[in-house]
Amino acid sequence: MNKTPSVAVIIPFYNGAKWLERAVKSVAEQTIAPAEFIVVNDGSKAEERAALDPLAQKYGFRIIDKSNGGQGSARNVGVAASTSDYICFLDQDDFYLENHIEILVGNLPENDLRLGFVYADLHIADGDGGLVFTSSVKEHSPSNPKKSLIDLLKSDMFVLPSASIITRKAFEAVGGFDEQFMGYEDDDLFLRIFRSGFTNYYVDEPVTVWCIHSESTSYSIRMCRSRFRYFMKLSSQFPDNPDRGLFFFRDCIAPRFGRAFLSDALKATTKKTADKQEVVAILQEYAKVLRQSRYVRRKLKLKFSLVAFVLDYSPPWAIKVMRYATLSTGVRRSLVT
Known part of the structure; x- marks a missing residue:
């Protein structure tokens, strides 16, 4: 691509001050900077919310405050407040590798008018960021990219928003995240994008560290x-x-x-x-x-x-x-x- 596409990075935040600086620092240190960087506070406690302002000054992100509605709701608000053609999400307790945006943007196909999303491999770590597994996508989901409805229904997709870049066109076409979910909203979104006839591509290179711990939604x-x-x-x-x-x-x-x-x-x-x-x-x-x-x-x-x-x-x-x-x-x- 001759021109770097505009990318918005959106982080939903809910009482996660102890992890957030690691996440926002990883965005600030990207080899290709995002055009927009937004943290959506999803009704956190006052003492947790207080941590955002100094971090915003240090790392240059915009804060949006809203009442608590869940991660999908916070992500939707962030997308609505942005204008970039492409969207990258990051969970507050995960972090990007330094070339996250560069790799995903570099693998955007040219002349694909039905592009939905590009997703990449990832590392799995504990809450402190210590690696547990490397290059985990193919181990958990051998079918990449996604081509079969049967495959998408019979097992978890293992497409993480934190390791993906999504076109605004596809995101808005399916109505964003279904806000009834606080878990499985990722699978639901990517399934609906797939079913709507948008294409997807897989990059066999890690771009994100996914941190799993006892406070994760998964537990x-x-x-x-x-x-x-x-x-x-x-x-x-x-x-x-x-x-x-x-x-x-x-x-x-x-x-x-x-x-x-x-x-x-x-x-x-x-x-x-x-x-x-x-x-x-x-x-x-x-x-x-x-x-x-x-x-x-x-x-x-x-x-x-x-x-x-x-x-x-x-x-x-x-x-x-x-x-x-x-x-x-x-x-x-x-x-x-």
């Missing part, structure tokens, strides 16, 4: 709730259609989410977490949806119904035995197939 009850909402949304949009020989729910959606609901319920029950009843109730609702399907095998329906019942009523020692059993490959496979 929260909000993620469990959001996972169930996304499961229900996909179940509604992609029902089984025997006339066309398409069994999206039976073969893709149900197995994918069953594994996660089972894992969440086992962990919450054995650890006796405060949200144990809600997490088990989600598994019970999943089992109920299975029972309502005409095409899911009866054996699988019975298994999940039984597991949900046992987790709700059995003594702790029985739960531990069940969790140990499900960790073995054979039993785990029998629960989800």
